Amino acid sequence: MTEGIKLPDGNNIKHIDETGYKYLGIIEGGDIKHLKMKDTIRKEYMQILKAILKSKLNAGNMIKAINTWAVPVIRYSAGIVKWTKTELRNIDQKTRKHMTIHKALHPRENTDRLYITPKEGGRGLPSIEDCVNIENRALGQYLKTSEDEWLKSAWEEGLTKVDEDPQIYRDRRMTNKKEEWHNKPMHGQYMRHTKELASDDTWQWLQRGELKKETEGMITAAEDQALRTRYVQRTIDGNNISPICRKCNTKITINHIASECPALAQNQYKKRHDSVAKTLHWSLCKKHHLPCSNKWYEHQPEGVIENDQAKILWDYGIRIDRVIRANRPDVTLIDKIKRKISLIDVAIPWDTGVEEKEKEKMDKYQDLKIKIRRICDMPVEIVPIIIRTLSTIPRSLKRYLEKLEAEVAPGLMQNSVILETANIVRRVMDSYGGRMQPGTPHYKYHPVELEECDKQNKKI
Numbered sequence: 381m382t383e384g385i386k387l388p389d390g391n392n393i394k395h396i397d398e399t400g401y402k403y404l405g406i407i408e409g410g411d412i413k414h415l416k417m418k419d420t421i422r423k424e425y426m427q428i429l430k431a432i433l434k435s436k437l438n439a440g441n442m443i444k445a446i447n448t449w450a451v452p453v454i455r456y457s458a459g460i461v462k463w464t465k466t467e468l469r470n471i472d473q474k475t476r477k478h479m480t481i482h483k484a485l486h487p488r489e490n491t492d493r494l495y496i497t498p499k500e501g502g503r504g505l506p507s508i509e510d511c512v513n514i515e516n517r518a519l520g521q522y523l524k525t526s527e528d529e530w531l532k533s534a535w536e537e538g539l540t541k542v543d544e545d546p547q548i549y550r551d552r553r554m555t556n557k558k559e560e561w562h563n564k565p566m567h568g569q570y571m572r573h574t575k576e577l578a579s580d581d582t583w584q585w586l587q588r589g590e591l592k593k594e595t596e597g598m599i600t601a602a603e604d605q606a607l608r609t610r611y612v613q614r615t616i617d618g619n620n621i622s623p624i625c626r627k628c629n630t631k632i633t634i635n636h637i638a639s640e641c642p643a644l645a646q647n648q649y650k651k652r653h654d655s656v657a658k659t660l661h662w663s664l665c666k667k668h669h670l671p672c673s674n675k676w677y678e679h680q681p682e683g684v685i686e687n688d689q690a691k692i693l694w695d696y697g698i699r700i701d702r703v704i705r706a707n708r709p710d711v712t713l714i715d716k717i718k719r720k721i722s723l724i725d726v727a728i729p730w731d732t733g734v735e736e737k738e739k740e741k742m743d744k745y746q747d748l749k750i751k752i753r754r755i756c757d758m759p760v761e762i763v764p765i766i767i768r769t770l771s772t773i774p775r776s777l778k779r780y781l782e783k784l785e786a787e788v789a790p791g792l793m794q795n796s797v798i799l800e801t802a803n804i805v806r807r808v809m810d811s812y813g814g815r816m817q818p819g820t821p822h823y824k825y826h827p828v829e830l831e832e833c834d835k836q837n838k839k840i
């Protein structure tokens with residue numbers, strides 16, 4: 381990938397392998413002009429970084445590209461060039477600044493989170509400071525344990541001073557970062573609230589990294605309470621503006637925008653709710669060999685659809701008894717082969733406990749369930765499908781999906797929620813909710829982003 385590192389005297393360090401031990405010969409024999417080396421390396425790194433950020437890569441590939449192309453430029457210099465802590469931190473800071481310029485990172489988002497692995501809810505960016513320190517430690521351990529007399533004496537001479545296992549260092553740094561993030565009053569709120577109920581699938585969307593960098597950055601910023609809603613601008617930034625929603629006279633917080641404003645319920649939230657229900661409907665049609673479009677996001681459910689295997693009702697009022705008010709589950713599945721009926725209802729709440737919401741759904745359709753069972757003489761079950769506004773997938777969701785035997789990954793429904801939430805937040809913030817960040821362009825995710833998700837769906 382790189383031709384090696386060019387030294388100021390015109391020589392080239394070739395054959396750089398990841399462990400970097402070949403540098404030793406150079407250190408011993410050469411007079412390295414550190415300042416000049418650093419300048420060259422920094423410039424090359426920034427050049428590559430900017431090119432990556434300017435590209436149309438999605439969030440996941442952007443991080444991969446930084447890791448593969450930009451970071452090695454500096455990593456390979458570890459152990460040769462004497463970087464100071466401040467210099468390394470400055471490079472990390474500049475990286476963040478450029479990510480912000482290119483809308484991949486909100487300026488108020490938690491910094492530690494950026495470096496945590498996506499599996500644990502982070503963005504997965506490698507920190508330059510950590511990379512260089514890990515390389516230094518690896519080099520130190522190599523010298524220390526070497527059988528070679530020269531290498532051993534290099535260790536004894538104190539050529540590299542740190543004596544620590546690189547893996548221990550890496551783990552320690554990660555733990556520190558996680559603690560810092562989770563303990564921040566605002567930034568860590570989301571993690572603290574969702575810890576108990578979130579399943580491992582919750583961070584699928586970050587692991588897949590298929591969203592645009594702008595969308596990923598916006599959702600993580602929303603989770604970190606970093607978006608400048610009018611309420612945040614008033615209370616935290618001290619701006620003299622009204623924090624009240626002009627549509628409903630309530631404080632404009634991020635949860636208000638994303639899921640609690642009654643003015644948005646009829647259209648925006650319903651659209652998001654329906655897109656999840658549609659995804660589920662689509663997967664049930666596929667399972668029972670009923671006609672449906674190839675792409676989940678193009679699926680338009682029919683009111684009633686039936687074959688000899690199953691009958692599926694979409695948002696259909698089941699008229700049995702005038703007393704029963706809740707008679708319109710989002711999807712009703714009558715499995716003719718297994719002889720059972722499922723009443724499926726979707727909810728995308730913000731802070732309401734998932735368990736409470738599940739119970740609410742169970743209670744809501746209880747009467748309908750009893751009546752249908754009596755009339756049809758078939759087992760009837762209520763299936764609440766609940767995903768939280770900002771992507772948390774509760775542990776119970778998988779269990780419910782298994783009941784339906786629907787071939788739909790929780791991640792796919794999560795995608796529908798995230799994309800719609802992103803759209804709502806973006807639109808409301810632009811019009812009356814506050815400021816995303818200065819100069820944020822208005823952009824829509826259709827259709828490229830959806831196609832991208834569709835490709836991913838084939839894998840999940």
Ligand SMILES: [Zn+2]
Nearest residue numbers: 625627628641
């Ligand atoms: Zn409102």
